Amino acid sequence: MSVPPQPYEREAREVEVTLGPRSLATLPKAHLHLHFTGSMRHGTLLELAERDGIALPDSLVDEWPPQLSAADEKGWFRFQRLYDVARSVLRTPDDVRRLVRETAEDDVRDGGRWLEIQVDPSGYAARFGGITEFTDLVLDCVRDATERTGLQIAVVIAANRTRHPLDARTLARLAVQYADRGVVGFGLSNDERRGRTEDFAAAFAIAERAGLLLAPHGGELRGPEHVRTCLDHLHADRLGHGVRAAEDPELLDRIVQAGVALEVCPVSNVALGVYSDLTSVPLPQLLSAGATVALGADDPLLFGSQLASQYATMRAAHELGDATLAELARMSFRASRAPADQAAVWLAEIDAWLASRDGLEPVTN
Known part of the structure; x- marks a missing residue:
């Protein structure tokens, strides 16, 4: 299904009649849905595993990327097992520093200007001395990666919904503690079919009182009813995924009117079924x-x-014009916690990208 031409898109469509599309790698973007271990390069995973003699499953080696489906609990368990195996290769502070630096390099290569990376410190605490110590390490690595690459990076601390809600309160307080040191939000991740979302309301209230962004996962593996729960009980500012709100026009209108942003991840939506x-x-x-x-x-x-x-797949799947893709990039900055003055610079860069004909190639008929 194609998006109907929008007013802001008409001029760009006229250009595209004779010229090919602009490079999406040079379109300035904010990246708002990226998990910490999940950002690791595949080559880095293989190298660190070999260094420490860690046996990786075939689906992370010869059969990579793995064939995944989360249509049932067994499928999600397999997905989570692979994630846990990948996390196990992070053994030293230098490993963490490398992951953050390479993640920043990858985002810069893809046109990234601002990144909000999501991490659950409790998943790394045992190896790195505790949740506070690991958070200190991550934020130090973030500063280093910004200096090396120029990418501006913030952190969203996320609780795991398969753990006790009291653990989530501890992480919410941790997020508040670091609110002036690079932590901008609080989230809730893992299989949204597990546990009771309402039970995490107290943790989100702690983060809300401190003015942190509230970004729980919802509306991917569960439908509109769970999106409502995230809005009603967790007061979500953004929804991790939220894509299935499209199934309920009334709910979608509520989201639009409330200004709640959706962090849509097309490739993973398809991979997980x-x-x-x-x-x-x-x-x-x-x-x-x-x-x-x-x-x-x-x-x-x-x-x-x-x-x-993600932009390229949506361009191809839905025949999106460059003006629509530029507007998606603008929305990524508007939904972010990037400082307003910096966001204004990046929004102007998007306008320049759309106005420029650099990189456009004539279309051969």
């Missing part, structure tokens, strides 16, 4: 309804697709 193919990802419906959408890569290590590829 939420949609059968990329043309089924309802991005056109979301855009037509006026929703704020920020495309994200989710877990490139497991899905084999980086940030620019």
Whole structure:
């Protein structure tokens, strides 16, 4: 299904009649849905595993990227097992520093200007001395990566919904503690079919009182009813995924009116079996309804697709023009916690990208 031409797109469509599309790698973007271990390069995973004699499953070696489906609990368990195996190769502070630096390099290569990376410190605490110590390490690595690459990076601390809600409160307080040192938000991740989302409301209230961004996962593996739960009980500012709000026009209108942004990750939606193919990802419906959408890569290590590829797949699947892709990039900055003055610079860069004919190639008929 194609997106109907929008007013801001008509001029670009006229250009595209005779010229090919612009490079998506040079389109400035904010990346708002990226998990910490899931951002690791595949080559780095293999190298670190070999260094420490860690046996990796075939699906992370010869059969990479793995064939995944989360249509049932068994499928999600397999996905989570692969994620846990990948996390186990991070053994030293230098490993963590390398992961963050390479993640930044990959985003810069894809046109990234601002990254909000999501991490659950409790998943690394045992090896790195505790949740506070690991958070200190991550933020130090973030500063180093920014100095080396120029990418501006913030952190979203996320609780694991398969753990006790009291653990989530501890992480919410941790997020508040670091709110002036680079932590901008609080999230809730893992299989949204597990546990009771309402039980995490107290943790989100702690983060909300401190003015942190509230970004729980919802509306991917579960449908509109769970999106409502995230809005009603967790007061979500952004929804990790949220794509299945398209199934309920009334709910989608509520999201639009409230200004709740959706972190849509097309490639992972298909890989996990939420949609059968990329043309089924309802991005056109979301855009037509006026929703704020920020495309994200989710877990490139497991899905084999980086940030620019999310734009490229949606361009191909839905025949999106460059003006629509530029507007998606603008929305990614508007939905972010990037400082307003910096965001204004990047928004101007998007306008320049759209106005420029650099890199456009004549179309051969």
